[in-house]
Structures are given as C-alpha cells and as structure tokens.
Amino acid sequence: MTTTYTSRVPDAASAPAGVAAARATDLSKVYGQGETKVVALDRVSVDFRRAEFTAIMGPSGSGKSTLMHCMAGLDSVSSGSALIGDTELTTLKDKKLTKLRRDRIGFIFQAYNLLPTLNALENITLPLDIAGRKADKAWLDRVIETVGLSGRLNHRPSQLSGGQQQRVAVARALASRPEIIFGDEPTGNLDSRAGAEVLGFLRNSVRELGQTIVMVTHDPVAASYADRVVFLADGRIVDDMFGPTAESVLEHMKSLDARVRTS
Template sequence: MNPSRTTASHASSVTMTTRPAAVADKLTKVYGQGETRVVALDGVSVEFRRGEFTAIMGPSGSGKSTLMHCMAGLDAISGGSARIGDLELTGLSDKQLTRLRRDRIGFVFQAFNLLPTLTAAENITLPLTIAGRRPDKAWLDEVIAAVGLADRLEHRPAQLSGGQQQRVAVARALAGRPEIIFADEPTGNLDSRSGAEVLGFLRDSVRELGQTVAMVTHDPVAASYADRVVFLADGHVVDELREPTAATVLDRMKRLDTGDRAG
C-alpha cells in the first residue's frame, strides 16, 4: 500500500465537503453528584470527517477516552449532542445502541478481545455472524489482504503473536464497513514493530479503503500516523494539529503539561 500523504490529502479534500461520520456538539459528561461530582467532558464540540484518521490526545484525566466512549454509544452522555452520521445517540434505547454499535461502528481496543476457541477467520466475521449478515466476500478479501492475514486465517488466537492478534481485531472492525472505527490505545500491548504495523494498517484503511478512524492514544509516534490530532485538557478541546509528526505532537503535549495552550 502506498502511504503517501498526497493520497491522504486528496481524500481529505473530497471528504471534507460531505456529511461527517460523527459529530460531538457541546458534549458534556458528568460522573457522580455533590462532592464526588466530576465533569469529564465540558461542552466538547468536534467533527470526525469521513475518510480521515483522527488521533485524540491529552494528559491523563483529560477526557479523551470518555469522549470516545460517549461517541461510540458505550457511555451515556449528560448533555449536548452526539451523532453517528445523521443518527442522534441521546434518547436511544439499549437495544438501539447495541444495534448501532453492531452495524455502524467498528472497535479496536488495547486488549484484542478475540474469542480463543474461534479461528482468525471466524473472529473477523463474528460481528456479521451475530447480526445475521453475510460477509461481502470481495470486501473481506480486500481487508484480509490489507492486514496481511491470508496465511493465518485458520489459526486460533493462541497460535498468533500479539501483533497478529491485533491485526485480526483491525480486520474484524473493518469487515462490516462501519461508518467509523474507534480505536482505544490499539498499540498499548504491542512492541514498537508490531505497533507500527497495526498503525500502518489503520492509516491505509483510511487512505485506500475509505474508512474513518478516531484513535485515542498517549503516544506521539502513534499520533503521527493520523491526518490530524485533537488535543483535550480538563474536558475541553484545546488544540488541533494537522499533518502531525511525532516531534510536533510531542511539542504540543509538552505545552499542555505546562498549562500553555496557545498556538
């Protein structure tokens, strides 16, 4: 796959004119009451454009994972709006949220969350099987080729390395052609080489397969694979960086740690 930024820039210029894959509008999340009340998100507004790879970063406790969980329908929001495509998440029943997560969202977590008794192929198609949907074979073949798993499909998770297991998880997230993939520290349990491979697959899924990815990470190197980085601090969006490098991301993070949010 060609990792050139020319392709990414072209894709971004096309997708910026279309309806966003997901939108947070003045999103608020509050935990607890009284003296234990914590405002995790305080009026956060951010768009996740189609065909774009967004990294979400911030100091510990900044609200980055909370934002992802609220946008993915994993956690109820306290105020404001969260949408996947045109669908407003507030007011959806548990059953409707389950259907949304199953049919329109892909997930990649730090823990691979593979079923040990299933083969790689069965793990990849599991969400489709549960939904009663037949895989699009041509798309599935493209996804499997993209993540380099063609010779590992009959292996069970215990027979795969950590990097291979996470590639299975990425393929599983892609298999249903979701509107957006949420990835929460997807390389946290991997060595640097395996992590780079997984990040490359996520990046290429955007540039060459047209996916949309939002990734929570604390790693400037991981964030450098994205098209843009959104920075949170104390439950607020405080900065954004396009075409990031590890160095520019690290510089912005240092500013946040020292309380300097300008620029």
C-alpha cells in the same frame, strides 16, 4: 509501558473537505454530585470527517477516552448532542443503540478480545455471524489483504503473535464496513515493530478502503500516522492539528502537561 515506533508522515497533510461521520455538539459528561462531582467533558464540539484518521490526545484525566466512549455509544451523555452520521445517540433506547453499535460502528481496543476456540477468519466474521449477516466476500478479501492476514486465517489466537492478533481485531472491525471505527490505545500492548505494523494497516484502511478512524492514544509517534490530532485538556478541546509529525505532537503534549501541572 511507553511504546516507540518508526515515524512516518501521513499521506494527508491538510484537512480534507468531507462530511462528518460523527459529531459532538456542546457535549458534556459529569460523574457524581456535590463534592464528588467530576466534569469529564465540558461542552465539547467536534466533527470527525469521513475517510479521515483522527487521533485524540491529552494529559491523563483530560477526557479523551470519555469522549470516545460517548461518541461510540458506550457511555451516556449528561448534556449536548452526539451523532453518528445523522443519527442522534442520546435519544436512542438501549435496543436501538445496541443495533447501531453492531451495524454502524467498529471497535479496536488494547486487549484483542479474540475467542481462543475460533481461528482468525472465524474471529473476523464473528460480529457478522452474530448479526445474521453474510459477509461481502469481495470486501472481506480486500480487508484481509490490506491487513496482511491471508496466510494466517486458519490459525487460532494462541498460534499468532500479539501484532497478528491485533491485525485480526482490526480486520474484524473493518469486516462489516462500519461508518466509523473507534480505537482505544489499539497498539498499547504491542512492541514497537508490531505497533508500527498495526498503525500502518489502520493508515492503509483510510487511504485504500475509505475507512473513518478515531483513535485515542498517548503516543506522539502513533498520532503521527493520523491525518489530524485533537487535543483535550480538562475536558475541553484546546487545539487541533492537521498533518501531525511526532515532533510537533510531542511539543503540544509537553505544553499541555505543563499547563495542567500549573493549573
């Protein structure tokens, strides 16, 4: 389903000078061998700067989700380097990688992944509870206010709309103050109004909370909420845009789709 939103130009119209929250260097991911070999990522190098909202786009099969999964430590790397801050993911053992994902990375997916028996507040604090960490109340209150959930904290998922459930998922990702949040089509299951609300909350979390967000999306208007769009094709980064608009992103995507069809 193609989702459309009311477009708005993001606050940052140019690349801010900042330190990388995550970095890939000559990152490759290969599946299979011989005749079944598929090169999903081909020597990709990219920085994701702190307090910046980056969208990753590309035609189907371009490697955008694979890049996000490798950078988030959800998939292994065939060669090259993937860092969160100054920590190299490719050298971490499973236990340390799990701890890094828990303590330093937030995730927002298309499916809300909320526990139906817990209310909104309990779902938001669940990762902290599992880690045995106490929530910073001032930060948690600020996150809840930013995503507009103050009046819904005692409601269970079945009592919330899809947009409200995704707001809970956003708040859950923000609650632990991660260094970076990765989103995989986070508004893909939402209607246009709910999608615009969630994108607005993500935009606000960057502007008001200093959060770093990297989002995979297929939607040019969703990408227009970002500070920057990174375009992939055939497993390689082929373009990089700052201050995107829905129209400029759409033109880039049309060009990439045509290139893929004729290659």
